[in-house]
Structure formats: structure tokens, C-alpha cells
Amino acid sequence: MNKTVEVLPDQSALVARALELILSKLETAIGQRGRFTIALSGGSTPKPLYEAIAAEKLPWDKIHVFWGDERYVPPDHPDSNELMARRAWLDRVDIPAANIHAIPTLEGDPAASATKYEQHLQEFFNCSPGEFPALDVALQGMGDDGHTASLFPHTEALKVSDRLITVGNKDGNPRITFTYPFINSARSVIFVVAGANKRPALAQVFAPVADDSTYPSRLIQPQGELWWLLDEEAGLEL
Numbered sequence: 080m081n082k083t084v085e086v087l088p089d090q091s092a093l094v095a096r097a098l099e100l101i102l103s104k105l106e107t108a109i110g111q112r113g114r115f116t117i118a119l120s121g122g123s124t125p126k127p128l129y130e131a132i133a134a135e136k137l138p139w140d141k142i143h144v145f146w147g148d149e150r151y152v153p154p155d156h157p158d159s160n161e162l163m164a165r166r167a168w169l170d171r172v173d174i175p176a177a178n179i180h181a182i183p184t185l186e187g188d189p190a191a192s193a194t195k196y197e198q199h200l201q202e203f204f205n206c207s208p209g210e211f212p213a214l215d216v217a218l219q220g221m222g223d224d225g226h227t228a229s230l231f232p233h234t235e236a237l238k239v240s241d242r243l244i245t246v247g248n249k250d251g252n253p254r255i256t257f258t259y260p261f262i263n264s265a266r267s268v269i270f271v272v273a274g275a276n277k278r279p280a281l282a283q284v285f286a287p288v289a290d291d292s293t294y295p296s297r298l299i300q301p302q303g304e305l306w307w308l309l310d311e312e313a314g315l316e317l
């Protein structure tokens with residue numbers, strides 16, 4: 080694993096650096112493989128980054144967008160990660176609808192939705208059950224409890240290592256999430272983390288010894304590149 084930590088002076092510098100890094104991964108991926116695959120994070124932090132990506136002139140037909148996790152709500156619900164990314168980015172650019180690979184949430188059964196997304200990924204990447212395809216970029220956020228995607232502390236989802244997708248649990252509410260080995264199979268995992276409220280969890284995630292189940296972001300140890308982009312408020316004590 081090749082790990083890089085960068086602390087940027089403020090949120091706008093954080094967005095600018097994340098944009099620069101994603102664009103460089105995009106150029107490499109399209110140059111080498113003819114397409115760029117990225118999994119998005121939800122929450123509040125990435126919204127300005129998505130707006131910045133939307134302002135770029137890019138070969139949208141070669142870009143495929145997935146989500147690393149989703150709340151179990153319809154796609155027009157205010158809590159939907161898909162809705163946030165569509166409003167901030169995807170609805171503003173000429174990306175083919177077939178390149179937007181949203182997590183299904185209308186099955187009325189989270190396990191069935193997780194299986195459906197897993198099958199979609201296997202078809203897209205042409206891989207068999209048990210294989211872990213490599214996304215070009217897995218964009219990750221981190222909650223102030225140390226969760227990433229919808230891998231929450233002390234939940235069953237943390238133990239799932241034989242699938243790409245599973246059901247997460249946020250205070251009793253189901254979510255659909257990438258498993259940690261699928262995130263770890265990405266060519267580049269890029270965490271974008273902002274705010275002083277993330278400092279205590281970050282200290283534990285970066286500590287040489289701590290409990291992975293209490294701080295699930297510790298499970299993210301990709302074979303490829305691991306980037307931690309932090310604003311100064313988050314990264315001050317590292």
C-alpha cells in the first residue's frame with residue numbers, strides 16, 4: 080500500500096486538491112483502459128467537490144459513476160446520497176444515463192437490493208462471485224464516529240468479506256454499502272475529510288494500535304494507493 084496524507088489549509092484548498100487528484104486518475108484510467116470508474120461518498124463533505132467536477136469539461140461518455148453507500152430511501156428523498164450527487168454534479172453535465180450506476184433502494188428488502196447491486200457490478204466488471212474488481216477511484220468520507228461508507232462501528236457489515244455489497248446498519252436503519260475488501264480493491268482510495276469534529280476519530284484511525292471495529296475506517300488498507308486529504312481543522316493534531 081502506498082499511503083499519502085495531505086493537510087490542506089481550508090475547505091476550498093481541500094476541494095481543489097481532491098479535484099486535481101481525481102482528474103489525474105481519470106486521465107490515466109481513460110488513457111490506459113478507455114474508461115474511468117469512480118464510487119462516490121455521501122454526507123455533506125463532498126458536495127462542493129461534485130460541483131467542481133461538474134464545472135469541468137470531461138469525456139462524460141467514458142465516465143462511470145457508482146456509489147459506495149446509500150441510505151435505504153427512495154432516490155428523490157432528501158437523505159439520498161444519489162440525489163445529492165445528481166443535484167451537485169450529474170444533472171449538470173451530459174453524462175449518459177447508462178453511466179450512472181445508482182444503488183437500488185426500491186425493493187422493500189435491503190438484502191435483495193444489496194444482491195441486485197452486487198449482480199449489477201459483476202455484470203459491469205465481467206467478474207464472478209468472489210472476485211473483487213478494481214474501481215479506479217473509491218472516494219471515501221469519514222464520520223466523526225470513524226465510519227466510512229456505511230460501515231458503522233460494531234456492526235455486522237464489518238465482518239462481511241466474501242461479497243462486494245452488504246447491508247449496513249445506522250442506529251437500526253438499514254443502508255446499502257460496499258464491503259471493506261471491495262473498497263480495498265480500488266486502484267486509488269481517496270478519503271476527503273473536513274472539520275474539527277473528525278479529529279478524535281482520525282487520531283484513532285491513524286494510531287498504530289486501535290480497535291478496527293470501533294473505528295471502521297482503519298479497515299481501509301488498499302493494495303493500491305491510499306490518500307487522506309484533510310482540511311487543517313481535521314488534520315491539525317496528526
Ligand SMILES: O=C1O[C@H](COP(=O)(O)O)[C@@H](O)[C@H](O)[C@H]1O
Nearest residue numbers: 120121122123124220221222228
Ligand atoms: O452517512 C454518511 O456519512 C459519511 C461521512 O459524511 P460527512 O457528512 O461527515 O462528510 C459518508 O462518507 C457516507 O457516504 C454517508 O452515507
